[in-house]
Amino acid sequence: MQTRRRLLQTAGVTASFLLAGCSSDEPTATETDTSTETPTDTETASPTPAGPTAVALRDRTRAYVERLVDGEYTTAIEEYEYTDAVTQQLDAATLESVWTTQTEGLGEYVEIATVQSATQQEFLVTDAVVRFTGGRVIIRLVYDDAGRIAGIQFPSAGTYSPPAYADTSAFTAQSLSLDTGDGCTLPAELTLPTGDDSVPGVVLVHGSGPLDMDSTVGPNKPFRDLAMGLASNGVAVLRYGKRTSACNVDPAALSLDATVTDDALTAAATLCEQERVSRTAVVGHSLGGMLVPRLLARDDSLAGGAMLAAPARPLVELIPEQMRYLLSLDGEISDGDERRLASVEETITRIRNGTLDAGERPFGLGGPAYWRELQAYDQVATAGDLDRPLYFLQGERDYQVSVERDFGRWQETTPGRFDAYPSLNHLFVSGEGQSTPNEYFRPSNVAEGVTTDLADWVRGETGGY
Missing domain, CATH: 3.10.450.590 (Nuclear Transport Factor 2; Chain: A,)
Incomplete structure (x- = not known):
């Protein structure tokens, strides 16, 4: 010592x-x-x-x-x-x-x-x-x-601070539990605007990984920011911990729906039961955004969906692209880097061919059943069959989801509202220059404009459903 x-x-x-x-x-x-x-x-x-x-x-x-x-x-x-x-x-x-x-x-x-x-x-x-x-x-x-x-x-991740735009006098926060019906109880929190009037509500759906209800990354808590920002602007928010974070489960044994979709729909049903909530929409980030059309297709009662940094392409296309970006940040790709990229491509090939081993979890996500469902899912085609409003938001400094190849494809194929934010990264946090993973470890908050734009869309465009 x-x-x-x-x-x-x-x-x-x-x-x-x-x-x-x-x-x-x-x-x-x-x-x-x-x-x-x-x-x-x-x-x-x-x-x-x-x-x-x-x-x-x-x-x-x-x-x-x-x-x-x-x-x-x-x-x-x-x-x-x-x-x-x-x-x-x-x-x-x-x-x-x-x-x-x-x-x-x-x-x-x-x-x-x-x-x-x-x-x-x-x-x-x-x-x-x-x-x-x-x-x-x-x-x-x-x-x-x-x-x-x-x-x-070991550099510190810093400490989270609530955003300055959070008006804590404008809402209350209530702890809830989501009973998923299979022995896994998810912690949740309802952020409800003060008063007696009816309000619209949204459920926040996470990206990939075993995330808590705040979608915590380093010192940052983007879902807590969104909940407080939306509730400050008259929108109720239900957020919950993912089962891979909250329960003792084997992620390799779970399908995509068991990991994300089913619990998100349980959360939406819970929010719909709240007395003051007049309608419910879903707001998904990253993988959660990609699955918004799947959620809307499964539940006709949902009033619409907002898709933050949502891939339009399959994840098997994004992952090698992300890896090459990260390895080339310093301007050089070493022989070791090339070997790692080749290993990624070999894994991608086995995902495409459906030859993953039982218990295998490529890239720390899910097992064979997870990837089979993900490979069979076409989010663009699913979105094209919907008759409810969609809202696409994208940070232009996002290296994980492409402005041109993902956000641009959504614009070309899918009716909806589109907003891009020049200074924001994948977490919708402001910065300058090239975005890197280290940026996620600096304490910051979701940009206020994202929360106000989302609130305006929820209050306005989901009103007919």
């Missing part, structure tokens, strides 16, 4: 160094900092270190994280070079303690989503975003000009 305490005591000085000169999409390092070097703070980044290349060090970081994931702490200590200061304070037991503390409660390991790098004086800083079934963690390795590890950090 003494060694770990000494490592943590260096956090303040080294965090300042790592922030200096970094681009705005680098995460802030404020917690559990195990770096031991203390270079002078500067506002100017130097050229890339003359030792190993940035590509080589990113590959080295990926391999290092794989050692940690596999529990090979002694190997991580013995196979990698560290600066003298780190060597004096870091051993396998300390490394294990820090890693397990940071990943505790995050569930099963899924993948190393991306590794990025930036230079700081004579140091090269790499950030690896590591995905688990219940969340993500960033591990930052700092290399000196000889390629030795000069620091290990």
